[in-house]
Amino acid sequence: MxxxxxxxxxxxxxxxxxxxASGAMGEVMRVRFGGDAQRTRVVVDLDRTSRGEVIQPGADGRVVLALSGVAPHRSLSGTGIGLVRGYRVAGAGGASRVELDLAVSAEIERRFLLPPGDGVQHYRYVIDLKATGRAPTAPRPxxxxxxxxxxxxxxxxxxxxxxxxxxxxxxxxxxxxxxxxxxxxxxxxxxxxxxxxxxxxxxxxxxxxxxxxxxxxxxxxxxxxxxxHADAIADPATRGASVYTLSEQGAG
Ligand SMILES: [Zn+2]
The missing domain is CATH 3.40.630.40 (Zn-dependent exopeptidases)
Known part of the structure; x- marks a missing residue:
């Protein structure tokens, strides 16, 4: 090899x-849930403003969003309620990746950032999920x-x-x-x-x-x-790159 x-x-x-390393990253403090199996609200508490971007909208049983400029001190995870079976939040490259595992087929109804106000001291990124009524099937190939x-x-x-x-x-x-x-x-x-x-x-x-x-x-x-991949080998004199390809026939 x-x-x-x-x-x-x-x-x-x-x-x-x-x-x-990015200097001034904000923090993702926690993730909270409300609602039921028809509509579930996910609230991500942040200590500063952020911009959300949808990476996966829910089609294959997962909703994934990136939140810019914020990250949890240490990866967050846990169980959700309603439409969300579980969640994970991890930081990467100046943003956070928020992953929601869906219990049934659902989609993002709306999402928005709430600034501090009404007695709440911090920002909140809100993701409202709605059941689609479709069976939770994998997307068609x-x-x-x-x-x-x-x-x-x-x-x-x-x-x-x-x-x-x-x-x-x-x-x-x-x-x-x-x-x-x-x-x-x-x-x-x-x-x-x-x-x-x-x-x-x-x-x-x-x-x-x-x-x-x-x-x-x-x-x-x-x-x-x-x-x-970046494999390691004890012999420092070894140099080179491997390229693996898969043939159309799948015999690769
Ligand atoms: Zn590897």
Whole structure:
């Protein structure tokens, strides 16, 4: 097996050059729930203002939002009520990723930021979920001969490992951190070109199952799936990169 010591080295240089640490991050303090199995309100308490962006609107049983400029001190998780079975909040790259696992099929009815007021001292990001009434089915796979789209190609970048699976352990870094940093940078570079839509299978230090990763990309109709790994090997003289591709016949 060829080692990817070279890739680890490249990323280390990039990291030193950019300085990923963001200075004044706000805090995600807690997540609260209200409502019932028809309509559920999710309130994310923040100590400063933030901007929300929907990453997954609920189609595959999960609602995922990014909240800019805020992060929990330590990843938050727990059970929800009503339409939400469970939640996770983790920080990554100057934002938080808020994941809501849905108990039944639901969608975002509205979402908004509430500034401090009415006796509440802090900001709140509110996500109102509404049951769609549809059975909680997985989204239909994209048909093989789907009509050609006119929108930009969708690239899915998969940062290897994460969460309870740190991957290879280098002298100064865990593989899961290296791949995440590389994925975030690659996304930024590709987006800057204006030619692609780019999404990540994970954008924070969370565990995503190996089988789930390509499934996420396939269900989103991705045109390309790039999985990043940075293996470690004891011999520092080893250099190089491995590229794995899958044949159309699936025998890859
Ligand atoms: Zn790996």
């Amino acid at each position: 060829t080692a990817l010591a070279f890739i680890v080295f490249c990323v280390a240089v990039l990291l030193a050059g950019r300085g990923l 994209t048909p093989r001969n789907a009509p050609r789209r006119t929108e930009r190609p969708l690239i899915y970048i998969d940062a290897g490992h994460g969460g309870r699976d740190p991957g290879a352990q280098g002298a100064h870094a865990r593989e899961s951190d290296v791949t995440l940093a590389a994925a975030l940078m690659l996304k930024q570079e590709l987006e800057r070109s204006g030619r692609y839509r780019v999404r990540l299978t994970r954008d924070s230090d969370v565990y995503v199952g190996l089988n789930r990763r390509p499934t996420i990309a396939r269900q989103a109709g991705a045109d390309l799936f790039i999985s990043l």
